[in-house]
Amino acid sequence: MRILIVEDETDLAETLTTGLRGEGFTVDAVHDGDAALTFLGDHDVDVVLLDRDLPALSGDAVCRALAAIGHPARILMLTAAGTLSDRVTGLDLGADDYLAKPFAYLELLARIRALGRRGGGSVAAAILEHSGVRLDPARRLAERDGKPLRLTPKELGVLQVLLESAGGVVTPAELLDQVWTDDGERSRSVVKVVVHALRRKLGEPSVIITESGLGYRMG
Structure with missing residues (x-):
């Protein structure tokens, strides 16, 4: 798995780079938003550790830019602002996960591995289709009957x-x-x-079936 650290605190960036390389990851680090977008345009990256409070081009702007082009990298946003409102805002921008500073290294490591499993590593995921619903997991784009759907990361x-x-x-x-x-x-x-919101956005006829006492399936 390849990780890009986008962090303007150079000591923290170096510490994370050393630690994650020791876990067997391929790790690169940049220190501002412009450099992050340039790097991501030239390299395949699986997970981005993105500081929200970057100078010049903010982490929020980077997140928006990546979401707008459907970049396949998973984004773990790091920030000193850890209220529920901050977390919701970060996730709505397109981040896949959110971790407030200071954080425990083992928790960071667990979240990176979870994002890597969700992203499937560097292997492009197959297009998934059912009853007019089409999902491109790599680009995180969904549509139904040819019409784009605006879905949150959880959806x-x-x-x-x-x-x-x-x-x-x-x-x-x-x-x-x-x-x-x-x-x-x-x-x-x-x-x-989340299932209720997803079902509503997918529209009628409903393709998500609730099996009482069991769970959900595509129907």
Whole structure:
């Protein structure tokens, strides 16, 4: 897995680079948003550790730019602002996960590995289709009957798991394990909310079937 660290605190960037290389990852580091976009335009990267508070071009602007072009890299946003509102804003920008500073290194490592599993490494994921719903996991683009869908990262993750199940039932616990990385957000009620929102955005006729007491499947 290849990781790009975008962090203007050079000591932290060097510490993370050394530690993650020791875990067997390929790691590069840049210190501003412009350099990050240039690097990502020239190299294949699986996970971006993106500081939100960058000088000049902010982490928010970098995140927006990557989301706009459907860049396949998974984004783990790092910031000193750790309120619920900050986390929601970061995820709405297109980040896949959010970690407040200061953070525990082992938690960072676990989240990176989880994002890597979701992204499937550097291997391009196959296009997934069912009943007019089409998902390109690598570019994180979804559509139904040719019309683009504006989905959040969690909604995209749930849709991917359901499509990959090929009609099989997926339990809420399985969705939590595969899509959620923040223990503070891991609950069946959160899954229910996201599935409801996804079903609404996919439109009629509904293609997500609820199997009472079991979970969800594509129908």
